[in-house]
Amino acid sequence: MLPLINQPFTQLVIASIVAIICLKFICSIYIFLTAQKAQQKSLIDRINACLPQTQCGQCGYEGCRPYARAIADGDAINKCPPGGNETIISLAHLTNEALTKLNPAHGAIAPFKVAVIREEECIGCTKCIVACPVDAIIGGPKLMHTIIEAECTGCDLCVEPCPVDCIEMIEAGTESVKWVLPSQVGRFSRLLEAPQ
Amino acid sequence: MSSEAVARIARLKLRPHRIFGGIKPRAYKSSSLRSRILPCPIPDQLILSLRQHQGEAASPVVKVGDMVLKFQLLAEAENDSALNLHAPTSGKITAIAPHAIPGQSGQPELCVFLETDKQDAEIELTALPDYRAMSHLELLDLISQAGICGLGGAGFPSGLKLGDGIEKEIGLLIINAAECEPYITADEALLREFAEEVVSGAEILQKISLAPQCVIAIEKDKQDAIAALKPALRNSSIKLIALSAKYPTGGEKQIIQGVTGLEVPTGGLPQDIGVLVHNAGTAFAVHKAIIFGEPCVSRITTLTGAPLQTPKNFEALIGTPASYLLKICGLDKKQLTGAIVGGSIMGVELKNFDSPLLKTSNCIIAKSAKEFPQQAKEQACIRCGYCANVCPAQLLPQQLYAYSRSNDRLKLQDYGLADCIECGACAYVCPSNIPLVQYYRASKQEIKESMLRERQSEYWQSRFQTHQYRLKKNQEDKLSKRKKKKSAAGTKTENTFSREKARAEIAAAVERVKARKKKLIASTKLDK
Numbered sequence: 001m002l003p004l005i006n007q008p009f010t011q012l013v014i015a016s017i018v019a020i021i022c023l024k025f026i027c028s029i030y031i032f033l034t035a036q037k038a039q040q041k042s043l044i045d046r047i048n049a050c051l052p053q054t055q056c057g058q059c060g061y062e063g064c065r066p067y068a069r070a071i072a073d074g075d076a077i078n079k080c081p082p083g084g085n086e087t088i089i090s091l092a093h094l095t096n097e098a099l100t101k102l103n104p105a106h107g108a109i110a111p112f113k114v115a116v117i118r119e120e121e122c123i124g125c126t127k128c129i130v131a132c133p134v135d136a137i138i139g140g141p142k143l144m145h146t147i148i149e150a151e152c153t154g155c156d157l158c159v160e161p162c163p164v165d166c167i168e169m170i171e172a173g174t175e176s177v178k179w180v181l182p183s184q185v186g187r188f189s190r191l192l193e194a195p196q
Numbered sequence: 197m198s199s200e201a202v203a204r205i206a207r208l209k210l211r212p213h214r215i216f217g218g219i220k221p222r223a224y225k226s227s228s229l230r231s232r233i234l235p236c237p238i239p240d241q242l243i244l245s246l247r248q249h250q251g252e253a254a255s256p257v258v259k260v261g262d263m264v265l266k267f268q269l270l271a272e273a274e275n276d277s278a279l280n281l282h283a284p285t286s287g288k289i290t291a292i293a294p295h296a297i298p299g300q301s302g303q304p305e306l307c308v309f310l311e312t313d314k315q316d317a318e319i320e321l322t323a324l325p326d327y328r329a330m331s332h333l334e335l336l337d338l339i340s341q342a343g344i345c346g347l348g349g350a351g352f353p354s355g356l357k358l359g360d361g362i363e364k365e366i367g368l369l370i371i372n373a374a375e376c377e378p379y380i381t382a383d384e385a386l387l388r389e390f391a392e393e394v395v396s397g398a399e400i401l402q403k404i405s406l407a408p409q410c411v412i413a414i415e416k417d418k419q420d421a422i423a424a425l426k427p428a429l430r431n432s433s434i435k436l437i438a439l440s441a442k443y444p445t446g447g448e449k450q451i452i453q454g455v456t457g458l459e460v461p462t463g464g465l466p467q468d469i470g471v472l473v474h475n476a477g478t479a480f481a482v483h484k485a486i487i488f489g490e491p492c493v494s495r496i497t498t499l500t501g502a503p504l505q506t507p508k509n510f511e512a513l514i515g516t517p518a519s520y521l522l523k524i525c526g527l528d529k530k531q532l533t534g535a536i537v538g539g540s541i542m543g544v545e546l547k548n549f550d551s552p553l554l555k556t557s558n559c560i561i562a563k564s565a566k567e568f569p570q571q572a573k574e575q576a577c578i579r580c581g582y583c584a585n586v587c588p589a590q591l592l593p594q595q596l597y598a599y600s601r602s603n604d605r606l607k608l609q610d611y612g613l614a615d616c617i618e619c620g621a622c623a624y625v626c627p628s629n630i631p632l633v634q635y636y637r638a639s640k641q642e643i644k645e646s647m648l649r650e651r652q653s654e655y656w657q658s659r660f661q662t663h664q665y666r667l668k669k670n671q672e673d674k675l676s677k678r679k680k681k682k683s684a685a686g687t688k689t690e691n692t693f694s695r696e697k698a699r700a701e702i703a704a705a706v707e708r709v710k711a712r713k714k715k716l717i718a719s720t721k722l723d724k
Contacts, residue, residue, distance in 0.1 A: 053653035055660045063660060086646075134659035135666070153656050 044072045050090040052083040055133035056155030058107045063133060071095065081107035082154070113169040114152040115159065119144050121166035128158035128167060201470035205367030205456065210411055210437060213457040215450050217588040218442040219621045221378050221541070228381045228500040228507040233389055235511045237524065238285050242310040242515035243552035244270060245297045249351025251277035256308060262289045266318040267491055270308050276356050279555070280343035284493035284513035287312040296548035298518070298537035298557060307552070310515065321489035332362070332404045335486060339404065342485035344492045348372060348446070348475030349538060351556035354482070360467050361405045367470035369407040370455055371398045371479050373414040373421065374439060374446035377539030380559040382496045383476045385509040387421035390480060391428040397479030398434055400486050405472050410434045412476070413451050415441040443541065444619040448473045450588050462615055477558070495555060501562030503531035512553055518560055519549040527562060536561040541620040575628040583622035583632065589615045593622035593632055600635040605643055613639060
């Protein structure tokens, strides 16, 4: 056996096997570390995906992503009124926390609303433009402002800064037609078919 | 890709194939087939909904008080999914206001109210008996102009469907005359009396869609219609295929399977596998639109049900109120318990009897307590599996039902809720009387809405991110500008602060002043 080991070709083979094993080991450590990092990052992203992205700050944080980061660090999951029960359920699934009711300190569940500026009253102070987290308001200094309805998240943040109180929140008209359950139609059934 | 599909269809042998599942309900068709198709008298008022189908509404081009003639354009389609609307007869526009229409939503739609003058005066039409000389795209444009939609019930704009078919290459055109749902006889009556016109319409559709093959598919038990079609098809390349009679043979995906044996892939359209399906009634409307230039202003509709003394098929004007149609069929109000628009399985309850006839309303059933007894109470699912046997889409309705109740979106998608054609065969055989289709529809709606919400929140997130990026960039810009200003100011002060330079400058200034003084003195001397 021994002389076989001493041959240069065998040594080369052994060396290459050792090198491959080392390389694999290093690679696996690298992959493990990056995967862990990626998972951590994706937890915040996954929590963020559950949040409604209205950026309203009712949870007490600056926006949805900061709140997602706080949840990942162990904050309560029931601080998001625009998301409602659906968000709490999906967050509970994701974080493995117990289902809890929405914390009323942060607001109540309400139908989706959008902000509308009464344009004839607007004095063009640009205060609402600064407050809007999604740049949904257009207008300039001393010029009338208006809100792009399709962009508005209904966050309510522009209402308070307005010095002339010309912004109001109105319920958004939903485009989709609600399916109304028909009362009798579904009953055409073999059981009830009139006797021949 | 699509030419592959065309080649595959060319290789196929077109013959009746087996269709999955299905039920055989009692047909209730004979009573309305006893008489010929009658032209419906013109009612005093027509109510024309601007939304005739599940698409966008058309926008009116007439004003209140206008006098209009038959076939005149009333409302124009502004995009592809809307339909042109034409005046079914002459008269005066009295109002444009919301009114109840038959439909799933039960919501009132904007309608044009036309007070008829019974003169039936027409505008001049351009007839095209020699359409073969025209290009298929010109014909397609004419079809779109005529406001024709799928008259079988779903009402998809025909021009849109044909255009999509031309784009994707079509190997086979199927004219769907199966009409598998109980009570409805509009297509059967149409074929019995207007077989040649339907065949002519099918030839026009074949020319437009450039399909090498065309087939008329019908159920085996419609013998009168088959007997009328055979002579009409003698000089034509169009084939007739008689499928076994069961519900839902007439579903678009089912009839493709019945004729070709192919299945439409999940989330795909028939056009994707090189097949185009049009209803027989649509073919008739296409014939009238091309040969006579008439836009779609009337349709053949079945009036049936036990409370009617003379059930029959009418060629009725679009917009005729349902109550008027029921009245002239001899409605016995004592027996009446309600009415359905559409067939007895997939139709929708008529809530307001003044609702007008739409382009998609193929049947109005007057309900009696005998034929439509009170709904029995829904009971628990006993997992008998009857529903899975009859499902034409080969789904597991009992599983879908369970997941629909537990609101499990992911599982519903896994189990193929999107493939459900809402035919109602499962609910028909259910021994526990569960209105399964209603659960599926509600779940489908919920999934659609939540997907919409997700998309919206993604969009908002991106908006927020760009907003924050903008704020950050503004801040940085401001800081860098301030820095630049500061540095610029700094260099200036440094330059002036060198003492020697200052001294030199002062000395230079003094020199300049001295020189100027000298000059001044010299000039004053000269003056003197």
